[in-house]
Amino acid sequence: MKIRHHFDDATLMAYSSGSLPQGMAVLVGSHLHWCDECRERVSQTDRIGGDLLEAIEPVAMEPDALASIMALIDQPEPEQKLRSLSSDRLDSARTGLPLPLASMLGSSLDELDWRRIGYGVQQYDLKLDGPGATRLLRIAPGVSVPHHTHRGNELTLILRGSYSDELGRFCVGDVADVDTEVKHQPIVDTDEECICLIATDAPLKFTGLMGRLAQPFIGL
């Protein structure tokens, strides 16, 4: 996989600081699963957290804390945890999806319960808690997503096919990392459908008539 589009440093810092909403964190983790370059960068943004941990003013633990942990460390790790990790790995291998997404979906992209939301566009909402939304969009060849701007940040990870917009061409593994000021209109640019994961930290704002019509309908 040749990845050309990566995250902004600020996004990786938000990931490392643990301040991303769940959907965005899953999306970042999924790209990291495929991208050595961003993994290397995250080891540096994580380091900021490590250095801060050293600098923090400690807060005393309960007096019996060490004893309680010592009582547990000789016991084997709970089966359940180990089992769920290995089943996630199986899911990931079977579906070809990156591990964090595979474990969240538990099925392949084609097995999902897609909902048609307009001409040539289907959607699957991951229904995660927290601000913003996390969805999979499945877009037919030649079709474009309505023009929209963003109030917050929007991350997109390509899982199948490709699209092009004002920012360039995006293929499997690539991410688009855009915020408030960016107006863009992705269009699927081959005869293969495009499936992408989109996570936002605030609702999208569509522009123009098409956007206004589509918004209540798509509910993005």
Add this chain to the structure above:
Amino acid sequence: MQEDDSEGKNVSAAADLTRDRQKRERETWTKVLASLAETRDKRLFAELFSHFGPRIKAYIIRLGLPAASAEEVTQEAMLSVWRKAHMFNASKASASTWIYTLARNLCIDRMRKEKAVEYELPEDEVDPSPRHLGEHAILEQRMKAALGTLPEAQAQVLFLSYYEGKSHSEIAEQLGIPLGSVKSRLRLAFDKLKTHWEAQS
């Protein structure tokens, strides 16, 4: 003038000393964790516990969990340090960074389970305890020593992001600056830190 200068030098010399000490400490703990992975020696674990436990707990409290939950998550984190020590790779991360990520992930999981307090706060309600300014200043001092000399504005956004777990939009709102400025300050801070780390190693 002259006095100011020498004082400036003393301050920066003191900061250098602090940084050197911190660097040595970081390396020491990394060695302890690496040998724990090899030997499974409980005494080493106890040492790691006494250093990192109270720091993890402080960090988790800052992120917003009540002290009792923070204690539980910290114990859970230290237990994973023991269980996952064999996965630690000293050439890739320091002990503090590796332990930080373990603790952060567990804390996020717990916050999700407890439906993070912030969502229960009515939208417009101001955080009733904006962390006291004095404490803020002291922490920022320590942080600066740890992170090299960052300009105030950059240290502040790093602080809000990593220590208070605030999102970029929340930081923008709190400081009354555009989202784009929050991100550019973070990027600048990161560039400075990387230069600083290279100079250090």
